[in-house]
Amino acid sequence: MITITGLSKSFQTPYGKVDALKNINLEIKQGDIFGVIGFSGAGKSTLIRCLNRLEEPDSGIIRIGEHEITSLNKSQLREVRKRIGMIFQHFNLFDSKTVFGNVAFPLEVAGLSKRQIKNRVEQLLELVELTDKTNAYPAQLSGGQKQRVGIARALANNPEVLLSDEATSALDPKTTYAILELLRNINRKLNLTIVLITHEMDVLRRICNNVAVIEDGEITEMGPVQELFLNPRTDTTRLFVQSDQDLQLNNYSI
Amino acid sequence: MADDLLPLLIVALSETVYMVLLSTIMALALGLPLGITLVVTSKGHISEFSGLNNVLGTVVNIFRSFPFIILIVVLLPLSRFLVGTTLGSTAAVVPLAIGSAPFLARIIENSLKEVDKGKIEAALAMGAKSITTIWKVLIPEALPSLVRGITLAVITITGFTATAGAIGAGGLGSLAIRFGYMRYRDDVLFATVIVLVIMVQLVQWGGNFIAHRLESKHHIGM
CATH class of the missing domain: 3.40.50.300 (P-loop containing nucleotide triphosphate hydrolases)
Known part of the structure; x- marks a missing residue:
């Protein structure tokens, strides 16, 4: 591999x-x-x-x-x-974007449609068990939650x-x-x-x-x-x- | 209070507001790309390019070393070429924009440099293009700081308009010098200063308000 x-x-x-x-x-x-x-x-x-x-x-x-x-x-x-997904020690989340916006970013980069993005982000947040934080900003999350967002973001494009x-x-x-x-x-x-x-x-x-x-x-x-x-x-x-x-x-x- | 004071103030204030607004927009149009380029071409950044970075840095420094009143004189031919005259508020916008653009570029550079490189790397590691990373990550992440910086620049430009007023630009500075200073009209001088103070306060409050709104959205406590 x-x-x-x-x-x-x-x-x-x-x-x-x-x-x-x-x-x-x-x-x-x-x-x-x-x-x-x-x-x-x-x-x-x-x-x-x-x-x-x-x-x-x-x-x-x-x-x-x-x-x-x-x-x-x-x-x-x-x-x-x-x-190739990547996660970091200090999470490197975008503070100006919500959890949704963070996970959606790599999908936007990959050129998916709004609807596809919405569906995929929902799936990913379910996978990392953060569906209740969809509209929260990183500053409102604990360290563990931030890394879950980082993981969801890294997995967005099926790496x-x-x-x-x-x-x-x-x-x-x-x-x-x-x-x-x-x-x-x-x-x-x-x-x-x-x-x-x-x-x-x-x-x-x-x-x-x-x-x-x-x-x-x-x-x-x-x-x-x-x-x-x-x-x-x-x-x-x-x-x-x-x-x-x-x-x-x-x-x-x- | 003399009868002519209010009409004089209104005209002068509208000229000042006009000059500040237009030159801020023009200075942003020049300073924003310049500030962004200064950051992204710096060492270890999105598009490292030290040659360009050095040249731009030097140009910015040269323009920033001009005392503003000298810059106006130097740029008189350019004003005449672009606007057709060297007198009046529109003609003053040319040196105002060019004089404040390098200052604005440095302010924008400082704001953008505060953005954690890790965030930029994260975006690049996801396959984002440089331009996407700049518009979707670098600028949004620096936005509260950018707003504060631009507020500072607007206030500095307001000060510059008063200087420009001394040599024919119109506006509150011109009013204060022509009436207040040259004709010993203390009431005009005093009123002009008060209007300027209020104007600067309003800009500062406005800028703080917007920056604070952005920050509380992004950095709310737990």
């Missing part, structure tokens, strides 16, 4: 060149929930942003479905982006892939679980491939099937999530697993 070959990306900073991604190779299967985990600055955000070219890769090939993302021109890229850029990192644990539950249901219902980046092991354990650990712009470990928890091979992974277990022990002792 998604294949990444030899992906590299560097940034010019006032302190010199920083290699954010170094020769990344990755394969993600149709219908998978694939997690990318790493510490802050490891390059995971750059990686996911390269997938829809919000960040332009320096070199490498990215394929999603039958499209070679890295060789598309601007107008082709716009078309393909309509089929093949959903990219989740730390989508639960700004939410409390309870809301996080509810959002993850929603993502898993959507994954099953629509056979939607989800790529999510996170720094929380809990997120991986709850919904991901496969995972890549990224450190200093390189993938250090990759495989099924259970494998990672049972046999962490690198220090970073051990650190993540360890901190996760500490957290669980703490929870039990409360």
